[in-house]
Amino acid sequence: MKKSEQKKLVKSSEKIFNSLTKTQQLIVLVVLVLGFLGYFVFSQSGNNNPFSQEKVIKASNADELLKLQWNGSDTYYVKLNGGKSTFSAGALAQDSNQDDWLKFSPLDSLGRANQANARLSYNRYMQVKTMSRPRIPNNPAGWSYNGRSNNQEIYFENGLVTLYNRSHLVAWMFSGDAGSKENLVTGTRAMNSPGMQDFESQISDVLYYKKLHVRYQVTPVYQGNELLPRGVQMMAKSIEDGGKSYDLNVYVFNVQPGYQIDYLTGVGQKTK
Numbered sequence: 001m002k003k004s005e006q007k008k009l010v011k012s013s014e015k016i017f018n019s020l021t022k023t024q025q026l027i028v029l030v031v032l033v034l035g036f037l038g039y040f041v042f043s044q045s046g047n048n049n050p051f052s053q054e055k056v057i058k059a060s061n062a063d064e065l066l067k068l069q070w071n072g073s074d075t076y077y078v079k080l081n082g083g084k085s086t087f088s089a090g091a092l093a094q095d096s097n098q099d100d101w102l103k104f105s106p107l108d109s110l111g112r113a114n115q116a117n118a119r120l121s122y123n124r125y126m127q128v129k130t131m132s133r134p135r136i137p138n139n140p141a142g143w144s145y146n147g148r149s150n151n152q153e154i155y156f157e158n159g160l161v162t163l164y165n166r167s168h169l170v171a172w173m174f175s176g177d178a179g180s181k182e183n184l185v186t187g188t189r190a191m192n193s194p195g196m197q198d199f200e201s202q203i204s205d206v207l208y209y210k211k212l213h214v215r216y217q218v219t220p221v222y223q224g225n226e227l228l229p230r231g232v233q234m235m236a237k238s239i240e241d242g243g244k245s246y247d248l249n250v251y252v253f254n255v256q257p258g259y260q261i262d263y264l265t266g267v268g269q270k271t272k
Contacts, residue, residue: 142227
């Protein structure tokens with residue numbers, strides 16, 4: 001549209017607006033404001049928003065979590081239930097007579113680790129800080145295939161790292177568990193760090209600065225007989241203040257940018 005035509009359109013619009021009553025003018029302004037707000041909200045809910053799936057995510061079972069897909073961004077997780085944990089009152093009060101505790105589910109028939117639960121405490125956290133961390137004594141399911149390690153060196157975040165980590169469900173700094181088989185999964189570097197590690201750092205701040213107990217649960221999610229989890233669900237809640245200091249519910253994808261993962265065998269192949 002030419003500038004002269006734009007000016008005519010503006011003048012015409014001004015005349016029409018000025019001819020309206022004050023009530024009609026107010027209605028027009030309200031409609032325009034609502035229109036702009038609607039456009040803003042819509043534009044923020046597009047595919048570039050890493051949490052655009054949040055409105056459809058239900059943290060009720062593994063089948064629903066397995067339907068989630070990583071969107072290829074550098075955000076390796078999505079919030080579940082609006083980011084809020086779903087612990088029952090009984091789960092939060094479990095063994096509250098103990099300062100801290102750690103409970104692992106048994107390995108399944110494929111040797112895979114399953115859900116881990118814990119009550120984290122400041123005292124245990126500080127105790128572990130004084131300990132020397134030993135080498136991880138075990139390899140998780142999917143670490144090797146046909147007698148050969150699945151690991152390989154890769155470049156990630158401007159550094160040379162390994163494709164896989166022996167990923168703790170409950171981090172060493174919370175428990176002092178160096179790596180029981182029930183506490184380890186084969187996790188990509190991205191899932192381990194920054195994926196899980198960012199949230200573990202937040203929890204450690206709650207323990208150290210707030211000195212609150214934190215109810216913690218990490219659940220690896222497998223598809224069929226695959227040895228590697230497709231991701232892990234992390235839930236945490238500060239107990240004494242009912243989650244005011246910290247309340248977490250996320251699903252972290254077991255993915256690595258530029259690599260295709262065979263979750264059945266653990267073999268990873270570079271794609272680009």
